[in-house]
Amino acid sequence: xxxxxxxxxxLAWSFRRSPVTIVAAILTFVCVGAALAxxxxxxxxxxxxxxxxxxxxxxxPAWDEKGNPQYPLGTDNQGRDVLSTIMHGARISLGVxxxxxxxxxxxxxxxxxxxxxxxxxxDALIMRIADVQLSFPAILIALLIDGVARVALPGxxxxxxxxxxxxxxxxxxxxxQYARTVRGSTMVERQKEYVQAAxxxxxxxxxIMVSHVLPNVLGPVLVIATIHxxxxxxxxxxxxxxxxxxxxxxxxxxxxxxxxxxxxYSGEWWITVFPGAALxxxxxxxxxxxxxxxxxxxxxxx
Amino acid sequence: xxxxxxxxxxxAAPAPAVTLKWAAQNDILTLDPHSQNHxxxxxxxxxxxxxxxxxxAKYEIEPCLxxxxxxxxxxxxxFNLRKNVRFHDGSAFTADDVVFSFNRIREPQGTNQIYVSxxxxxxxxxxxxxxxxxxxxxxxxxxxxxxFRIMSKAWSEKNRSQHIQDYAxxxxxxxxxxxxxxxxxxxxxxxxxxxxxxxxxxxxxxxxDGNVTDVIYTPIKSDATRVSALLSGEVDLVTDLPxxxxxxxxxxxxxxxxxxxxxxxxxxxxxxxxxELKYASVKGRNPFKDxxxxxxxxxxxDREAIRKVTMRGLSLPAxxxxxxxxHGYSKxxxxxxxxDVAGAKKLxxxxxxxxxxxxxxDCPNGRYVNDEKICQALVGMWxxxxxxxxxxxxxxxxxIPKILNFDSSAYMLGWGVQTFDALYSLQSLVRTKTTGxxxxxxxxxxxxxxIDRMVDQAKTETDDAxxxxxxxxxxxxxxxQHYYVPLHHQMRPWAMKKNVSxxxxxxxRPQARFAAVx
Numbered sequence: 009x010x011x012x013x014x015x016x017x018x019l020a021w022s023f024r025r026s027p028v029t030i031v032a033a034i035l036t037f038v039c040v041g042a043a044l045a046x047x048x049x050x051x052x053x054x055x056x057x058x059x060x061x062x063x064x065x066x067x068x069p070a071w072d073e074k075g076n077p078q079y080p081l082g083t084d085n086q087g088r089d090v091l092s093t094i095m096h097g098a099r100i101s102l103g104v105x106x107x108x109x110x111x112x113x114x115x116x117x118x119x120x121x122x123x124x125x126x127x128x129x130x131d132a133l134i135m136r137i138a139d140v141q142l143s144f145p146a147i148l149i150a151l152l153i154d155g156v157a158r159v160a161l162p163g164x165x166x167x168x169x170x171x172x173x174x175x176x177x178x179x180x181x182x183x184x185q186y187a188r189t190v191r192g193s194t195m196v197e198r199q200k201e202y203v204q205a206a207x208x209x210x211x212x213x214x215x216i217m218v219s220h221v222l223p224n225v226l227g228p229v230l231v232i233a234t235i236h237x238x239x240x241x242x243x244x245x246x247x248x249x250x251x252x253x254x255x256x257x258x259x260x261x262x263x264x265x266x267x268x269x270x271x272x273y274s275g276e277w278w279i280t281v282f283p284g285a286a287l288x289x290x291x292x293x294x295x296x297x298x299x300x301x302x303x304x305x306x307x308x309x310x
Numbered sequence: 311x312x313x314x315x316x317x318x319x320x321x322a323a324p325a326p327a328v329t330l331k332w333a334a335q336n337d338i339l340t341l342d343p344h345s346q347n348h349x350x351x352x353x354x355x356x357x358x359x360x361x362x363x364x365x366x367a368k369y370e371i372e373p374c375l376x377x378x379x380x381x382x383x384x385x386x387x388x389f390n391l392r393k394n395v396r397f398h399d400g401s402a403f404t405a406d407d408v409v410f411s412f413n414r415i416r417e418p419q420g421t422n423q424i425y426v427s428x429x430x431x432x433x434x435x436x437x438x439x440x441x442x443x444x445x446x447x448x449x450x451x452x453x454x455x456x457x458f459r460i461m462s463k464a465w466s467e468k469n470r471s472q473h474i475q476d477y478a479x480x481x482x483x484x485x486x487x488x489x490x491x492x493x494x495x496x497x498x499x500x501x502x503x504x505x506x507x508x509x510x511x512x513x514x515x516x517x518x519d520g521n522v523t524d525v526i527y528t529p530i531k532s533d534a535t536r537v538s539a540l541l542s543g544e545v546d547l548v549t550d551l552p553x554x555x556x557x558x559x560x561x562x563x564x565x566x567x568x569x570x571x572x573x574x575x576x577x578x579x580x581x582x583x584x585x586e587l588k589y590a591s592v593k594g595r596n597p598f599k600d601x602x603x604x605x606x607x608x609x610x611x612d613r614e615a616i617r618k619v620t621m622r623g624l625s626l627p628a629x630x631x632x633x634x635x636x637h638g639y640s641k642x643x644x645x646x647x648x649x650d651v652a653g654a655k656k657l658x659x660x661x662x663x664x665x666x667x668x669x670x671x672d673c674p675n676g677r678y679v680n681d682e683k684i685c686q687a688l689v690g691m692w693x694x695x696x697x698x699x700x701x702x703x704x705x706x707x708x709x710i711p712k713i714l715n716f717d718s719s720a721y722m723l724g725w726g727v728q729t730f731d732a733l734y735s736l737q738s739l740v741r742t743k744t745t746g747x748x749x750x751x752x753x754x755x756x757x758x759x760x761i762d763r764m765v766d767q768a769k770t771e772t773d774d775a776x777x778x779x780x781x782x783x784x785x786x787x788x789x790x791q792h793y794y795v796p797l798h799h800q801m802r803p804w805a806m807k808k809n810v811s812x813x814x815x816x817x818x819r820p821q822a823r824f825a826a827v828x
Contacts, residue, residue: 057689060690062612062615062687062691063618063619066619085620086686087690255701255703256686257686257689257701269534270552270554271554273552274552274554274555274558276554
């Protein structure tokens with residue numbers, strides 16, 4: 009019964025009608041699955057430094073005559089299996105992407121609700137901050153926060169704190185869109201009878217915002233968040249590519265591309281091309297899914 | 311007639327400017343010639359600042375700001391200074407500048423005291439004569455004072471730069487940002503991390519061997535970008551090639567490769583002074599004080615794999631702390647620690663660490679050839695012996711103050727030997743640290759009375775055979791006590807456009823005065 013209901017739902021219908029979305033969903037599923045299951049599925053644990061053999065470094069992919077079937081996509085400059093590093097790297101990329109989107113969501117929704125509900129000076133303050141931030145590219149803000157954190161944190165803890173810092177940096181760079189969307193919808197909802205009724209019966213503003221307004225403004229925010237995941241992954245990859253993201257000993261996809269980039273001239277293309285391709289597939293499929301969700305939920309496009 | 315005029319105009323025209331565009335990985339730390347004993351800094355500063363003597367293209371000593379010298383006995387030298395030499399600001403060079411520079415370079419906040427170590431006094435006799443009084447005989451005095459560079463007393467005082475900047479405290483002075491020497495090139499501008507622009511000094515006392523009149527030095531951090539700059543013709547000369555690209559560049563038709571050995575040894579230093587390692591899991595004691603632990607670290611390094619894979623054959627695995635080409639080196643003592651993981655584990659267990667321990671390895675990134683990659687490889691190799699190493703890779707400008715402040719438990723460093731004599735390495739790296747040149751880069755604070763005795767004797771020993779024996783014993787004892795983990799001696803080919811010719815410098819200091827661009 010439930011399955012049937014799901015199958016007949018509008019969303020499912022539009023999903024079935026769009027082959028691109030189906031492919032994107034399958035690819036996303038494969039990427040996320042491979043990333044999640046990396047510790048069990050990957051042929052080698054690339055973070056176990058003791059298991060690496062420097063003498064195996066620069067092995068080409070298995071189909072090359074110098075390849076080794078043990079390393080299907082070849083090895084990098086430290087003898088790490090490229091396939092395994094991609095799986096583990098995607099795990100870090102996805103983790104950082106999701107966590108930072110969650111952080112911007114939290115920050116953006118909270119500020120947006122406050123601004124929209126209270127209005128006045130608080131609204132002006134929050135929105136002007138948002139305007140100022142919006143005039144800088146997100147990557148620049150992430151770089152700034154990351155750079156400041158690096159100087160402020162004690163030197164030998166950099167590597168351990170790199171991922172949380174990255175999440176905060178990317179998350180902080182992305183809150184504005186959520187805040188603006190939520191603020192707009194909240195201003196509309198605030199005027200509606202159910203909110204006024206809640207106020208009349210004496211509910212406190214905080215509980216009105218959280219339990220009444222929030223559920224009604226969350227829809228568009230979730231769509232933005234889906235698309236944002238792809239952007240966050242790209243931002244993380246960019247920062248790591250620039251060498252200010254996750255450390256080389258625990259590489260994300262961006263770090264892998266950076267490492268491999270040095271060997272493009274010397275012909276060891278697989279070190280950078282495969283992580284690059286993995287990043288493209290991951291981001292593209294997440295993006296396509298997000299696009300589809302946006303269109304499917306937009307009543308104007310139906 | 312018209313042709314004649316044209317020809318005459320051509321003859322009368324000034325010699326065309328010939329620019330050498332040189333790129334390497336690192337920027338300089340300072341322009342103060344007395345401040346930092348750092349290869350790239352010396353390589354740049356020597357264009358503007360000169361010493362009393364200099365190396366010729368074959369690395370033999372020749373007169374520079376001194377035209378001649380006499381030795382009355384082992385402790386007394388008299389230098390006759392070159393007359394009519396002017397600093398770039400126009401002021402005249404006299405004996406006062408030599409005395410001033412001598413007092414300045416010895417200031418404790420600098421790291422170049424080694425170049426005047428053993429000199430007790432420098433006395434002015436008249437404007438163009440100075441006397442050196444040594445504290446003991448110094449058989450290779452001239453090799454040391456090559457890097458004792460002369461600054462103008464008047465200029466330094468006028469610009470409040472009479473003292474060396476305190477680099478470890480990030481102090482800047484006028485002299486750390488501006489140069490005023492007597493040398494063949496004038497440093498016009500230094501835009502940190504961007505470029506250094508040089509112009510030939512028209513009133514230089516000497517004569518340039520080549521035709522280069524302008525030099526632009528560009529530090530390019532990224533390996534791939536540096537190679538691209540060479541391939542696209544944006545730069546003429548690259549002196550630190552990424553090892554992985556050398557083979558490909560050899561095949562490029564419009565480039566040529568100049569092969570050579572650098573006199574530089576790359577090694578790992580270990581804190582052997584603190585009673586508790588600062589960045590380690592072991593509390594209450596310092597495992598690096600135990601020779602068995604140091605030996606284990608040494609044995610767990612697969613130098614051959616680093617040579618073959620990470621360095622692509624462009625290194626010579628090292629057992630001793632000086633490279634071939636340095637006086638005191640000999641093949642029979644350069645025995646690398648046998649690669650033996652099981653043996654290393656056993657030694658660690660004997661020392662009381664059957665499960666290994668954790669420590670942080672500070673590693674410069676982008677200072678030495680493949681430095682960070684080598685450190686990463688070491689992390690893996692030591693992991694196999696049961697040691698968990700946390701890698702802390704830092705840009706060199708952050709790395710160097712950290713290790714100079716002894717704020718490191720283990721670090722990677724490379725040591726080039728400017729004097730081409732092993733005493734320089736032993737004295738800087740292994741002799742117990744005092745305030746002067748002794749142990750100036752002994753940043754793990756190794757202290758061994760036997761080595762101290764050997765180094766101090768070698769400083770003044772004039773009998774060549776005895777001196778050689780002292781150097782040899784010092785190197786062997788450093789090796790056998792595993793005070794350092796030597797990794798390899800660097801090889802460093804240069805790549806340049808076909809129309810550029812230059813003399814290879816094993817000290818990694820390309821000299822534009824020997825360069826020509828056709």
